[in-house]
Ligand code: SF4
């Protein structure tokens with residue numbers, strides 16, 4: 001994918017008093033495990049260090065983006081609700097998980113997986129209302145997304161959030177109709193959960209050098225939502241489709257990121273060594289360009305139809321090295 005007319009990294013926005021570094025809030029460089037703290041987008045009402053930039057982001061957004069945000073906020077009033085008195089018992093968690101995934105796909109999900117909600121997927125000071133997470137991914141229109149980092153792509157991003165949110169809401173309603181509590185999470189602003197660690201553990205994809213997820217089916221060209229529930233369901237596990245094999249040598253996202261916010265090497269973040277985005281460099285450009293998204297669209301995995309063949313080639317290349325020598329009898 002080729003980029004065109006990429007805006008400069010000079011900013012119209014400036015703080016009177018520079019806020020605390022977002023990298024510090026995120027725990028960049030920390031080798032001890034701790035939970036994440038809210039730093040920018042926030043749907044929980046907390047006053048955040050970078051709030052002024054988030055407000056500025058809202059003011060400059062295109063009316064079509066705002067239209068999707070408002071519609072999503074309105075539909076999310078249904079994220080929780082009454083549970084049917086008669087409960088459908090679950091005797092086979094694998095069969096129940098398969099039925100829930102079928103329902104999610106029937107509602108329009110492109111990706112779906114199930115996992116346990118663990119502490120690393122909860123923001124500091126927040127609790128999960130239910131222990132199990134159904135993670136949902138929805139692909140974006142690739143043609144629209146080739147217009148990153150411009151308004152046309154931003155409109156598609158918010159359309160996708162509105163749609164994936166609708167799927168999560170209807171899935172949660174379906175589960176409540178079966179007699180099990182369920183709450184939908186379809187807000188692109190941070191709530192109490194972190195979608196990426198949940199979705200990785202649920203097998204939707206792997207973390208890429210650009211700090212976003214990469215799925216075999218859609219690369220990074222998708223958006224996430226989730227449903228948390230008490231319904232007993234069989235869990236999925238993390239997948240390995242070869243992302244690491246490419247990311248260790250590829251630099252496409254690093255080269256194309258205008259403010260140089262991506263690292264060549266993994267970084268320590270809250271006790272885990274992983275790919276990380278320099279928040280303080282990325283966010284001003286992200287806001288200036290209505291959500292940027294250059295890094296996820298230039299990634300070779302995001303090229304439509306490329307992922308499955310790429311994964312097959314990468315995994316086949318590994319085979320000789322992983323062959324074990326015959327044991328002496
Ligand atoms: S979203 Fe952030 S990290 Fe990605 S290309 Fe844009 S500025 Fe760089």
Ligand code: SF4
Nearest residue numbers: 208209247250253299
């Ligand atoms: S562009 Fe290359 S390095 Fe960056 S996430 Fe994609 S595969 Fe990994």
